[in-house]
Each structure stands twice: as C-alpha cells, then as structure tokens.
Amino acid sequence: MAVQEILIHPDDRLREIAKPVTFPLSDDTKQIIRDMADTMYDAPGVGLAAPQIGVSLKIAVTDTLWRSDEVRHDPDRPGGTRDLKVWINPEFLWHSDEMATWEEGCLSIPETYADVKRPAAIRLRWFDIDGQQHEKDFDDFQAVALQHEFDHLIGKLFIDYLTPLKRNMITKKMRKLFKE
Numbered sequence: 001m002a003v004q005e006i007l008i009h010p011d012d013r014l015r016e017i018a019k020p021v022t023f024p025l026s027d028d029t030k031q032i033i034r035d036m037a038d039t040m041y042d043a044p045g046v047g048l049a050a051p052q053i054g055v056s057l058k059i060a061v062t063d064t065l066w067r068s069d070e071v072r073h074d075p076d077r078p079g080g081t082r083d084l085k086v087w088i089n090p091e092f093l094w095h096s097d098e099m100a101t102w103e104e105g106c107l108s109i110p111e112t113y114a115d116v117k118r119p120a121a122i123r124l125r126w127f128d129i130d131g132q133q134h135e136k137d138f139d140d141f142q143a144v145a146l147q148h149e150f151d152h153l154i155g156k157l158f159i160d161y162l163t164p165l166k167r168n169m170i171t172k173k174m175r176k177l178f179k180e
C-alpha cells in the first residue's frame with residue numbers, strides 16, 4: 001500500500017491540464033494507479049484524480065459503492081463490496097439537457113460541501129488499464145462523481161461552480177486551515 005499525499009486547494013498543480021496517457025501503460029503508470037486506489041480508500045473518498053496526488057495524467061479512480069455509509073465506515077469489509085473503476089483518457093460524448101443538483105465535496109478541499117448543478121446524464125468514452133476502449137451512459141450519482149473527477153483532469157474544481165464570493169471564502173478557509 002502506498003498512500004500518497006493529497007494536494008489541498010489552493011495548489012497550482014490542481015489547476016493544470018493533465019496529459020493523455022499512452023498505451024501500453026508503463027510500470028510507473030501502473031504503480032501510480034495502484035497508489036491512487038490506495039489513497040482514495042485510505043482517505044476515504046469515492047473518487048480521486050491523478051492531479052490530486054501531483055501527477056499530471058488523464059487518470060481517475062472511483063468507487064461509488066464506497067459512498068454507502070455502511071461500507072465507508074467499515075474499511076475492513078471484504079474486497080467483494082468494493083467496486084474500483086479506473087478511467088483513462090475519459091471523454092464526454094454527450095450530456096443531457098436535464099440538470100441535477102448534488103451536494104459535492106472533494107478530498108482536495110476538506111470539510112467543505114456545496115450544492116453543484118451538473119447535467120443529470122452523460123455518455124462517456126474511456127480506456128481501461130489494458131488499453132481497451134469503452135463507451136457507456138451514466139446517470140444518478142455516478143454521472144455526478146465522474147463529472148467531478150474528470151473536471152480535475154482539466155484543472156477544474158467543484159468550487160468553480162459557486163459564486164466568486166463563496167469560492168473566495170472557501171479558499172481563505174483552506175489557507176487558514178492547511179497553510180501557515
């Protein structure tokens with residue numbers, strides 16, 4: 001297990017546009033993906049993008065099963081309850097006009113939650129760790145979680161959807177809590 005340090009907003013590295021991954025994956029990249037999963041479960045969180053551990057690559061991991069309080073509060077539960085997904089070079093092919101509002105949080109903006117409105121459904125193309133391409137529609141919590149994670153790959157954070165006033169308040173709070 002190699003839990004990595006999660007970058008906390010404001011950090012310039014969270015604002016970079018991540019680079020596409022090339023296949024076959026290098027051993028280094030495979031290790032980064034394992035570290036991302038370890039870091040996400042350790043946090044615990046339902047998703048983590050590579051830029052959050054300072055790696056500028058288009059990779060995210062999610063486990064939306066982990067969202068259930070029952071699972072989250074029992075990290076020693078057998079692995080069968082986990083649903084780790086790895087998303088490489090993800091791309092949105094479509095999104096619904098219908099919007100949905102969910103309360104979001106982020107491992108890079110601890111102890112902060114806010115309502116964010118996003119398309120309720122999306123169609124996605126991505127690659128798995130073997131370089132196989134996939135295409136699928138997602139809705140509900142998965143659509144939200146994936147949009148949140150893939151925003152990280154273009155240097156975007158959920159607080160960017162809030163008013164400038166609210167965003168500045170959160171940034172100040174983070175500076176106070178996590179920086180000297």
Ligand SMILES: [Zn+2]
Binds near residue numbers: 107
């Ligand atoms: Zn996040």
